[in-house]
Amino acid sequence: xxxxxxxxxxxxxxxxxxxxxFEAEGPATIPGLWAKLVELGVIxxxxxxxxxxxxxxxxxxxxxxxxxxxAAVPEPLxxxxxxxxxxxxxxxxxxxxxxxxxxxxxxxxxxxxALRAGARVVPAELxxxxxxxxxxxxxxxxxxxxxxxxxxxxxxxxxxDFEASAETxxxxxxxxxxxLAAAWDRAALSTAAxxxxxxxxxxxxxxxxVQTREQFGRPIGSFQAVKHQLVNAHVAVEFAQPLVxxxxxxxxxxDPGATLHVSMAKAMASEAALLAARTALQLHGAIGYxxxxxxxxxxxxxxxxxxxxxxxxxxxxxxxxxxxxxPGEEHA
Amino acid sequence: xxxxxxxEEEAFRREARIWLEAHVPKMPLVSGDTREGFAEHLxxxxxxxxAGWSVVAWPRVYGGREASLMQWLxxxxxxxxxxxxxRVTQNGIFLLAPSIFSFGTQEQKDRLLPPIASAECLWAQGxxxxxAGSDLAALRSYAERVSGGFRLYxxxxxxxxxxxxxxxxxPFRSEPSGPAHAGLTYFLVPLHAEGISxxxxxxxxxxxGFADVFLDxxxxxxxxxxxxxxxxxxxxMSTTSSERALSLRSPGRFMATAERLRALxxxxxxxxxxVLRDRVVRACLDAEAYRFHTFQLATxxxxxxxxxxxxxxxxxxxxxxxxxxxxxxxxLLGDDAELDTQAWMKQxxxxxxxxxxxxxxxxxxxxxxERVLGLPRK
Numbered sequence: 001x002x003x004x005x006x007x008x009x010x011x012x013x014x015x016x017x018x019x020x021x022f023e024a025e026g027p028a029t030i031p032g033l034w035a036k037l038v039e040l041g042v043i044x045x046x047x048x049x050x051x052x053x054x055x056x057x058x059x060x061x062x063x064x065x066x067x068x069x070x071a072a073v074p075e076p077l078x079x080x081x082x083x084x085x086x087x088x089x090x091x092x093x094x095x096x097x098x099x100x101x102x103x104x105x106x107x108x109x110x111x112x113x114a115l116r117a118g119a120r121v122v123p124a125e126l127x128x129x130x131x132x133x134x135x136x137x138x139x140x141x142x143x144x145x146x147x148x149x150x151x152x153x154x155x156x157x158x159x160x161d162f163e164a165s166a167e168t169x170x171x172x173x174x175x176x177x178x179x180l181a182a183a184w185d186r187a188a189l190s191t192a193a194x195x196x197x198x199x200x201x202x203x204x205x206x207x208x209x210v211q212t213r214e215q216f217g218r219p220i221g222s223f224q225a226v227k228h229q230l231v232n233a234h235v236a237v238e239f240a241q242p243l244v245x246x247x248x249x250x251x252x253x254x255d256p257g258a259t260l261h262v263s264m265a266k267a268m269a270s271e272a273a274l275l276a277a278r279t280a281l282q283l284h285g286a287i288g289y290x291x292x293x294x295x296x297x298x299x300x301x302x303x304x305x306x307x308x309x310x311x312x313x314x315x316x317x318x319x320x321x322x323x324x325x326x327p328g329e330e331h332a
Numbered sequence: 333x334x335x336x337x338x339x340e341e342e343a344f345r346r347e348a349r350i351w352l353e354a355h356v357p358k359m360p361l362v363s364g365d366t367r368e369g370f371a372e373h374l375x376x377x378x379x380x381x382x383a384g385w386s387v388v389a390w391p392r393v394y395g396g397r398e399a400s401l402m403q404w405l406x407x408x409x410x411x412x413x414x415x416x417x418x419r420v421t422q423n424g425i426f427l428l429a430p431s432i433f434s435f436g437t438q439e440q441k442d443r444l445l446p447p448i449a450s451a452e453c454l455w456a457q458g459x460x461x462x463x464a465g466s467d468l469a470a471l472r473s474y475a476e477r478v479s480g481g482f483r484l485y486x487x488x489x490x491x492x493x494x495x496x497x498x499x500x501x502x503p504f505r506s507e508p509s510g511p512a513h514a515g516l517t518y519f520l521v522p523l524h525a526e527g528i529s530x531x532x533x534x535x536x537x538x539x540x541g542f543a544d545v546f547l548d549x550x551x552x553x554x555x556x557x558x559x560x561x562x563x564x565x566x567x568x569m570s571t572t573s574s575e576r577a578l579s580l581r582s583p584g585r586f587m588a589t590a591e592r593l594r595a596l597x598x599x600x601x602x603x604x605x606x607v608l609r610d611r612v613v614r615a616c617l618d619a620e621a622y623r624f625h626t627f628q629l630a631t632x633x634x635x636x637x638x639x640x641x642x643x644x645x646x647x648x649x650x651x652x653x654x655x656x657x658x659x660x661x662x663x664l665l666g667d668d669a670e671l672d673t674q675a676w677m678k679q680x681x682x683x684x685x686x687x688x689x690x691x692x693x694x695x696x697x698x699x700x701x702e703r704v705l706g707l708p709r710k
Contacts, residue, residue: 207705227701228694234705235645242333242624243617249335264617315661316613317606323616324609327599 001041002063008036009071015294022297027123027156028282034075037125038107042077046086051098052105053085057187059248062193066244069197074154076110076122083183084111084128084192087135090179094170096137096267100126112140115184119159120148122274130180131164134238135171138162152300185251185262188309191268193244194263195305199269199276202298206230206280226283233279235274239270260322263315270305270312277302333628337406344399344586345406348385352414355379364420365541370496373420377451387425387449390560394441395449401630408584415588424448424455428501430574431518435559435567446521457571458488458502458521458545465490466695469512473547474505475519482506484521484528487546494543495532499523501571504563515566520556527551545673566567573643575690581650583623589657590619596676600664611660613645620654625649641703644696651693658683
């Protein structure tokens with residue numbers, strides 16, 4: 001399925017298609033891409049077959065999400081496939097959730113999520129919003145949305161305001177808290193998976209560039225300073241990747257350490273992708289700095305996602321709290 | 333990667349943990365890189381062998397228990413977790429033996445492997461020379477053909493624990509002319525014979541862990557050529573691959589260091605500092621990443637893929653991670669770091685060797701760039 005997705009994205013989501021979304025005045029999508037993602041089973045990956053999903057596990061989905069990072073897919077794949085679908089499936093005894101899930105699986109609605117107060121959403125027909133530790137399901141037409149610009153202009157972010165009520169609330173109390181925590185973990189982990197894909201893509205572009213670009217009578221990739229920087233970034237991405245799959249495995253097995261494992265994955269992936277972006281730009285030289293060159297699409301997505309659902313430092317702080325004594329605690 | 337440990341693997345882990353708990357010496361042994369400590373470590377090696385734990389992944393006929401690669405990784409995790417002594421047999425077991433398995437004749441396997449497993453024959457690695465470190469192909473020690481074998485001449489240096497070992501393995505020039513990589517032969521050489529002498533020398537960390545080996549006509553019979561005359565470079569590179577990745581530095585060692593680092597952080601006054609805590613987390617994260625990357629490698633190896641220049645990535649990663657963990661420990665110790673009342677300073681000095689041995693990290697980066705990423709050599 002990964003190969004099929006790669007092929008689909010190569011045809012339908014090449015850099016100039018992403019650029020078209022990037023340069024659009026307002027929210028835009030790549031025509032026909034979402035329908036193909038639904039058809040391929042990416043959107044419904046985590047929904048049970050009984051309700052029309054594909055019944056894959058989180059590990060499988062992370063492979064697909066990583067692939068989407070390689071192509072910088074400008075669609076709310078994480079929000080919809082990784083966060084919303086399992087959440088709606090868990091709530092599907094509620095007819096509103098069941099209806100929403102059916103719409104999503106049929107490809108009739110994208111979902112955007114705001115799991116904490118103040119979180120921004122991307123454009124979508126349906127919104128899953130947290131308010132006072134309750135989960136609300138809202139049609140975006142019923143919310144008040146204020147645009148916020150991102151450096152990554154494929155992310156048409158919006159601040160959300162809506163009227164919370166019993167009609168919009170689909171979960172409350174302990175159940176809502178548990179579902180929100182799990183949703184947050186899936187969001188952070190999926191973002192980490194995309195960052196791995198982005199990092200790999202930027203480094204692939206860079207490797208190709210330094211093999212062909214000649215200066216001083218030879219390919220610049222023959223210089224050690226170039227080789228060594230590229231290798232450092234390559235190793236960083238290579239060694240961050242297994243932690244993503246390890247965390248997916250932990251979530252799938254309901255391992256009590258799963259949340260911590262997600263933090264490990266996000267911390268490493270954020271740093272690795274940022275290093276890849278920095279290295280890619282440096283080794284492309286002035287060419288990489290130009291707006292016309294495709295590298296900027298991947299770099300800007302990386303800069304946006306590196307801090308989404310917690311940047312590396314915040315995740316490492318979470319790990320420190322869990323694994324080292326709290327600051328100020330009495331030492332034995 | 334396959335992350336679910338089978339019931340068999342869990343049982344294996346429990347068995348290893350129980351045995352180690354019962355048998356690991358309660359007081360740490362004197363460093364195995366000293367004469368006195370080396371002897372103590374040999375007793376430990378004997379105990380391991382007698383209980384079937386010295387070479388777990390080897391065939392039973394050679395002293396192993398035919399454990400899978402995954403089980404070996406599990407054993408290594410338990411071994412280092414238990415604080416068990418360093419393996420002074422590591423050169424023989426983890427560097428030479430894989431090359432014997434790959435290139436040895438049946439006669440050589442039957443003759444050489446059991447004494448490696450039982451620690452009755454200790455091996456040193458004869459690699460570097462004063463003029464050939466990173467540039468191993470520049471080696472000048474040579475072998476002259478004589479009746480029934482060869483006589484070896486030259487000098488090997490920076491030979492770990494060479495002064496305490498029985499034999500030495502390594503490449504020598506058997507063809508005087510021709511390209512540097514060709515014309516090398518991998519020999520298995522006695523250290524206590526006529527025509528060879530060993531002089532121990534000190535290392536940065538104070539142990540007599542190095543040696544110079546002077547070869548002046550020592551005789552090596554034909555049956556102690558490994559992999560065929562003229563094939564030395566290929567055999568040497570297989571040993572080198574073992575040195576860089578899985579075989580020599582399993583994650584268990586670094587997981588144990590990470591655990592000690594966390595413990596140090598928890599009990600140090602400076603462990604309250606958020607910047608230092610972040611450094612601790614970074615270093616421990618790398619140990620975690622190395623562990624799971626190795627599982628990924630192991631899964632691929634078990635599926636039949638060979639491990640080639642990717643071993644260089646592992647080497648880069650673990651060696652620099654190890655230095656970072658130790659630097660962070662010293663930072664936590666503050667002005668107590670210089671005192672010999674704790675082991676971190678000595679271990680820090682040893683960690684500094686990591687980016688140098690098994691091929692310097694500068695060379696490793698060249699290897700990854702050229703052979704993994706396909707960048708041009710020139």
